[in-house]
Amino acid sequence: MKVRVPHRWDVSTTEAKAIQEQLRSQVSQKKFRGKVRHVAGVDVSVKNNRSIAAVVVLRFADLEIVDVARAELPVKFPYVPGYLSFREIPVILAAMERLVASPDLFLIDGQGIAHPRRVGLASHLGVLLDKPTIGCAKSRFIGTHEEPDAKAGCYTDLFDRDELIGAVLRMRTNVKPLYISVGHKIDLPTALDIVLDCCAGYRLPEPTRLAHQAAGGTLRM
DNA sequence: GCGACAG
DNA sequence: ATCTTGTCGC
Numbered sequence: 001m002k003v004r005v006p007h008r009w010d011v012s013t014t015e016a017k018a019i020q021e022q023l024r025s026q027v028s029q030k031k032f033r034g035k036v037r038h039v040a041g042v043d044v045s046v047k048n049n050r051s052i053a054a055v056v057v058l059r060f061a062d063l064e065i066v067d068v069a070r071a072e073l074p075v076k077f078p079y080v081p082g083y084l085s086f087r088e089i090p091v092i093l094a095a096m097e098r099l100v101a102s103p104d105l106f107l108i109d110g111q112g113i114a115h116p117r118r119v120g121l122a123s124h125l126g127v128l129l130d131k132p133t134i135g136c137a138k139s140r141f142i143g144t145h146e147e148p149d150a151k152a153g154c155y156t157d158l159f160d161r162d163e164l165i166g167a168v169l170r171m172r173t174n175v176k177p178l179y180i181s182v183g184h185k186i187d188l189p190t191a192l193d194i195v196l197d198c199c200a201g202y203r204l205p206e207p208t209r210l211a212h213q214a215a216g217g218t219l220r221m
Numbered sequence: 222g223c224g225a226c227a228g
Numbered sequence: 229a230t231c232t233t234g235t236c237g238c
Contacts, residue, residue, distance in 0.1 A: 138228085
């Protein structure tokens with residue numbers, strides 16, 4: 001897929017913060033109304049100071065793989081909480097350009113609006129691609145919440161002060177929950193429905209789970 | 222000032 | 229994220 005040239009990536013955290021403040025107003029939380037045929041999972045692995053991004057596209061109906069794209073680049077930005085997108089998006093975009101299929105929606109390994117400035121990795125990527133995205137993080141970044149019930153499918157709200165910024169969703173019974181948040185062009189209830197529909201019995205939804213394997217070089221198919 | 226802190 | 233095998237529990 002084609003990717004629009006956005007802004008610079010070799011910036012300081014101060015400049016990155018300014019870019020986030022500017023992107024913030026472009027993030028949409030409007031309900032996604034469209035048919036989901038293909039869902040993509042996105043993940044990045046880092047090894048020997050090199051980043052490898054993987055995008056795995058699945059048919060939403062049966063979660064079968066229809067396309068896989070990868071890209072590798074030297075790491076150019078350190079991991080700084082709050083600025084993960086500046087470290088991971090460049091290599092993700094490189095992989096996107098090699099994608100043949102055109103996914104209707106993306107599940108991202110990281111936060112969406114559950115971020116200090118409401119522009120986590122999933123939201124930032126969504127705005128750049130102008131596509132619906134959902135943040136599927138494995139741990140909490142910001143916000144407070146009650147512990148969801150132990151059963152698969154149960155969830156609690158994630159708040160920042162009095163603002164609802166996401167949900168803590170149990171994908172599998174008695175297994176640590178995921179932190180789901182709106183990325184872009186979708187609302188939280190719809191995001192939760194889609195993530196649950198992408199569950200194949202593991203802690204991670206299938207798109208992200210396979211992307212993790214593809215980025216780590218252990219995807220079997 | 223202190224602790225927390227996506228991947 | 230990454231370093232890493234077996235092991236405990238549902």
